[in-house]
Amino acid sequence: MAVAELSTSYTKTSTRFHSSQLSLSSSSSRFSDHFRRSFRPLPRTRNATISCSVTSDQVQTPIPVQAESPKGKSECYGVFCLTYDLKAEEETKSWKKLINIAVSGAAGMISNHLLFKLASGEVFGPDQPIALKLLGSERSIQALEGVAMELEDSLFPLLREVSIGIDPYEVFQDAEWALLIGAKPRGPGMERADLLDINGQIFAEQGKALNASASRNVKVMVVGNPCNTNALICMKNAPNIPAKNFHALTRLDENRAKCQLALKAGVFYDQVSNMTIWGNHSTTQVPDFLNARINGLPVKEVIKDHKWLEEEFTEKVQKRGGVLIQKWGRSSAASTAVSIVDAIKALITPTPEGDWFSSGVYTNGNPYGIAEDIVFSMPCRSKGDGDYELVKEVIFDDYLLSRIRKTEAELLAEKRCVAHLTGDGIAFCDLPEDTMLPGEM
Amino acid sequence: MAVAELSTSYTKTSTRFHSSQLSLSSSSSRFSDHFRRSFRPLPRTRNATISCSVTSDQVQTPIPVQAESPKGKSECYGVFCLTYDLKAEEETKSWKKLINIAVSGAAGMISNHLLFKLASGEVFGPDQPIALKLLGSERSIQALEGVAMELEDSLFPLLREVSIGIDPYEVFQDAEWALLIGAKPRGPGMERADLLDINGQIFAEQGKALNASASRNVKVMVVGNPCNTNALICMKNAPNIPAKNFHALTRLDENRAKCQLALKAGVFYDQVSNMTIWGNHSTTQVPDFLNARINGLPVKEVIKDHKWLEEEFTEKVQKRGGVLIQKWGRSSAASTAVSIVDAIKALITPTPEGDWFSSGVYTNGNPYGIAEDIVFSMPCRSKGDGDYELVKEVIFDDYLLSRIRKTEAELLAEKRCVAHLTGDGIAFCDLPEDTMLPGEM
CATH class of the missing domain: 3.40.50.720 (NAD(P)-binding Rossmann-like Domain)
Incomplete structure (x- = not known):
């Protein structure tokens, strides 16, 4: 994956404090108008590369290239x-x-x-x-x-x-x-x-x-x-x-979870629906087999091996990227791109009746009791207008809740690590373990 | 690109003779029935790898996997x-x-x-x-x-x-x-x-x-x-x-030629049509600016710089892959894949009225006087049934003809090099120069 490089420095200790770059006091929700103004960028030198292979001696017809547009x-x-x-051509004017x-x-x-x-x-x-x-x-x-x-x-x-x-x-x-x-x-x-x-x-x-x-x-x-x-x-x-x-993006995790449930149940993957990934895109993520359905039935009614669901399923989903690197020597670029397409389409086409999709979204008045002011993957539905609403008809049991608590705790810890970047004051970083998904960098 | 490996040996001399592996006498056209029988494969050990991650202890529902199908x-x-x-599901039965x-x-x-x-x-x-x-x-x-x-x-x-x-x-x-x-x-x-x-x-x-x-x-x-x-x-x-x-496949060459004409003419690429690549997918190929059209007009009426057309255009098309490797460090996998899609779609959708596409096809009764019994890129039209017919309404001038003769000569020489593989007797290889396209292997 290409790298957007910024000059940056960091100290390497297991517990870190960062002074806030923005001198903002801690804030648990969206910023006040005062802080919004603080975030406006300063005037800066523009250094984008201009590259255009149409030069004046090449182009014969008098069509101006965009490099000469008013915005400059x-x-x-x-x-x-x-x-x-587009309006001038028969094929494109509609x-x-x-x-x-x-x-x-x-x-x-x-x-x-x-x-x-x-x-x-x-x-x-x-x-x-x-x-x-x-x-x-x-x-x-x-x-x-x-x-x-x-x-x-x-x-x-x-x-x-x-x-x-x-x-x-x-x-x-x-x-x-x-x-x-x-x-x-x-x-x-x-x-x-x-x-x-x-x-x-x-x-x-x-x-x-x-x-x-x-x-x-x-x-x-x-x-x-x-x-x-x-x-x-x-x-x-x-x-x-x-x-x-x-x-x-947690859609690749959702897709992988559906595929693993299909494999286990011996059905084609288009029979698996209502798959939620809860929480972080890390090893603490929770692929939810309690609410997912196979051929419209609760997963647990179709897959009787509940031990597999509780002890192996999540690991199978999460190890997918690592297995791919072993076999293929490359990370999952193609299927990640497909999942990005799925995630975009999920927002611009109406969600099929009764189904939902997962996306990591901002917790702001969520109905599940998840901590506010983090980005947490949850079940969503869309009317196809680019927006979404959270799905209310989900159930929880102790097993699911305990795992949701764990991924929630991780995201809260990650948030403390980056307080200097979110305007929440002094960063304090005490992440307990490495939770990067295998095969991801 | 992955390699389909076969055990093979070859001698390295600049002029080569290969004895026919099949002991067939020279034949300039399709084989007789006698030779057809000779080509039928001998019974052989099948050594394909079977890899299937659904195993009997995983699958719970009683759906047989295909590994147990009659063909085995x-x-x-x-x-x-x-x-x-597919017929059992509402969404797939049509x-x-x-x-x-x-x-x-x-x-x-x-x-x-x-x-x-x-x-x-x-x-x-x-x-x-x-x-x-x-x-x-x-x-x-x-x-x-x-x-x-x-x-x-x-x-x-x-x-x-x-x-x-x-x-x-x-x-x-x-x-x-x-x-x-x-x-x-x-x-x-x-x-x-x-x-x-x-x-x-x-x-x-x-x-x-x-x-x-x-x-x-x-x-x-x-x-x-x-x-x-x-x-x-x-x-x-x-x-x-x-x-x-x-x-x-010469569709990537066709696409690149259209793009270069569009750039030169200062029009968007969808305005370029009737682009033929004649001959070999090598540096002897002929992107045909005589018959191509821009906004429905002959290219030469739109691009007045005929020197550019004759001396620079072809090289610009052919160097594209090499420039890409310089800039990007990789060969043109994505656009090659797009051109394969274009080539397939060209055969399964009706060609737009008045337009055509290029494909390297077998010369068997072609209307252009090109040597028979080679695979030569020519202008084709399709009804969308997977088949094609050659386009008759093309014109030639001395410049175009002389270049077509050169790529034709190369393909005839290549054919002599592989006579031992086509059933045409003893191979004789005297290719004069390296004509691999830059950026291709």
């Missing part, structure tokens, strides 16, 4: 620098209005799958033209050009604009979707606490950039790990964007 | 070993009949993009269930399991069966499409002639396997290089399959 900060690439008029989709870590393997799915129309439909805004790092800018070249050569009719850059304030301009995939991978000897800090700084910056530049209703999907707490940090730094718009 | 040679993977009844799609080099990067496109329904449509039959090598079988795992975890409703193996006779069983991507990459110091021989042996074997096992109307798309001559070898070894069903 387009970073279009190649053929995507050309203007066009299309919807163009939407801007920003993707970070755009030169990485997950993006390499995802971008082509977005561009093909598979995600947003055959009448939805899209603009892709690719965020990379100075180190990856050449690779981003390569990605843009491949997108050019694919001649996707719906893909009308591609721009690349390394400044999130520019790349996120007017974004209606922000798919935040880029994150620093965990280096040798690095602890989860280190990763939380180093990636937290990236997501704090990107949150500020979204707050400054993106559409006021941008939907944000955080994939880069540790994704729940990264999403929380991002959200806290973007006070002008609804907290409900931030998601941490 | 299923190599299903994981959840795809489960039986299902679906078409399942089709088998075989893919070689299935553990490689091109396939890693392509398989997920096939499985998602993007290629064959939302009511076409598919079975993927993945061919790998002994070395890649673990990686194939990884691919199958990711396909499992993606929960594609249309993907009903996935099987993996290393024996083409088994993997190609009843295949309706064979996408032959796997090929030996060119090693250091290896010449094109060496590559022709080493990969030719792979494609001879796969042709025999298709002839023995595949659907009688299987469509074969050869991607592994040198793809034109590999397709010829494959076809010659599959005499019971119509010669017209074999294609060598």
